[in-house]
């Protein structure tokens with residue numbers, strides 16, 4: 001159950017996508033979102049919703065685990081999707097030029113905790129598995145624009 005205003009329980013994949021869509025609709029250029037959670041937590045599913053909210057084609061969203069970087073040119077916002085899993089802990093991500101990516105759009109990173117991204121003031125989102133549901137928590141209280149995505153009910157109408 002959800003008690004915190006920035007923690008939302010998403011009972012189904014559709015609910016997670018709906019949350020992602022609300023995030024994608026308010027993302028701005030320069031936003032860096034770091035998604036943390038175990039394998040299968042729903043990070044890529046959430047990114048699919050974010051891309052749709054940004055006006056991109058959901059069918060193009062897939063796990064970048066073997067590619068590191070996908071670009072979704074949304075109608076309202078370009079979303080860069082990174083996955084650092086394969087780089088392992090302590091990865092040096094300078095070659096990804098995250099600063100340059102943030103100049104052209106928003107950046108969403110799976111397994112971002114494996115690298116030091118603190119220079120970019122990331123917004124941290126944690127996904128937990130609770131049976132079939134996912135509990136998705138926005139850990140940074142300083143961006144009301146993005147937190148607003150959590151304030152509406154997760155259920156899709």
Ligand SMILES: Nc1ncnc2c1ncn2[C@@H]1O[C@H](COP(=O)(O)OP(=O)(O)OP(=O)(O)O)[C@@H](O)[C@H]1O
Pocket residue numbers: 010011012013014015016037038039040041042043044045046063065110132133134
């Ligand atoms: N409530 C839910 N929200 C999101 N995904 C769900 C939910 N219930 C079940 N799932 C399933 O969980 C899986 C989530 O997979 P996904 O690839 O998004 O995980 P991930 O966190 O990106 O994992 P990885 O670390 O391997 O990249 C999907 O198969 C999805 O169908």
Ligand SMILES: [Mg+2]
Pocket residue numbers: 043044045063064083110
């Ligand atoms: Mg993934």
